[in-house]
Amino acid sequence: MHPESTSNADETGRDEGPEPTVFLVDDHEVELDLMQRWCQRAGLATQIFADPLRLLESLDVDTVGCVVADLRMPRISGLELQAEMAKRELFIPVVLVTGHGDAENCRTAFQQGVFDFIEKGFDSVQFIDSVERAIRKNQREQFRHQVRREARGLLEAISKREHEVVLLLANGMPLKGIAHELKISVQTASKHRSSIFTKLHIDNEVDLYKLLLAAEVSLEVETPQ
Known part of the structure; x- marks a missing residue:
């Protein structure tokens, strides 16, 4: 599989706003393949990235979905990725996954605004549940931002x-x-x-x-x- 690929797996015909996308970021191809297959089975569109910096180039303020990132990556960590997203005002929920979870990492992640933090070894049900909750949160926030923009446009x-x-x-x-x-x-x-x-x-x-x-x-x- 190539480092970056796209799968528009949702064939349900949903037209309620932009289709949400799960952005998967991990430097381990096997992990990416597994998470992508789980998303596809759940009917979720995905984009996968081996390099978190490439992901940053693909996101904008109107992006709908969530980011699932490995905590420990060679160039920047998952926490550093989330911090950079916040700096760029890309408020897409981030789910961090790691094989090295500990209390300090969890505490830092949640204080920084990470949506969820799960250890590798999780099953597909736990993974999809976290992803879908993150997407619903993002869709609610995007709707609120859209309503705010439209209201402010009228007031102008x-x-x-x-x-x-x-x-x-x-x-x-x-x-x-x-x-x-x-x-x-x-x-x-x-x-x-x-x-x-x-x-x-x-x-x-x-x-x-x-x-x-x-x-x-x-x-x-x-x-x-």
Whole structure:
């Protein structure tokens, strides 16, 4: 088998977003072959790498799936790989496997943000369970990030003054209060609200609040000087 190969093993026709991929990284070809066969039997697409640095070149922020890496590799360790991924803001769950597991390695791995840590000798059921849990975690996070991007994209359409009105509305302030706070007329405040609802494709303050939560923006109001 070549050091790097791709297997699109999922024939189930799933179309719920990008197909997740299990990125397998190990300098032992036998280990790679075994883990890849397990993934294929579970219907999971895989990419395999003997060199973790080649893996880093293949990942981006929109990658969906998980990384399974050997803890001890010649060029960089699995922990160093996970640290480099975090540095590049590649928050794909990492499952570390090793034949040299100990309490200190486990503690360091989890403190660093590794998703799971399993010793070689694990069976296919344990392996696939860990991989599928990591993928589900990544899919949830990717969905949340997508929702946040879309919400923030909508908010870019409103003006600076409308943004001030948005925060006051989200904090439950009535139009009279907004008019007083921003030193504008109630009629002007009402026009701002209508414009905001139109631009954001929403119908009421509850929808606005949900949109702001999805965008993960601060609802703190700055008092005008």
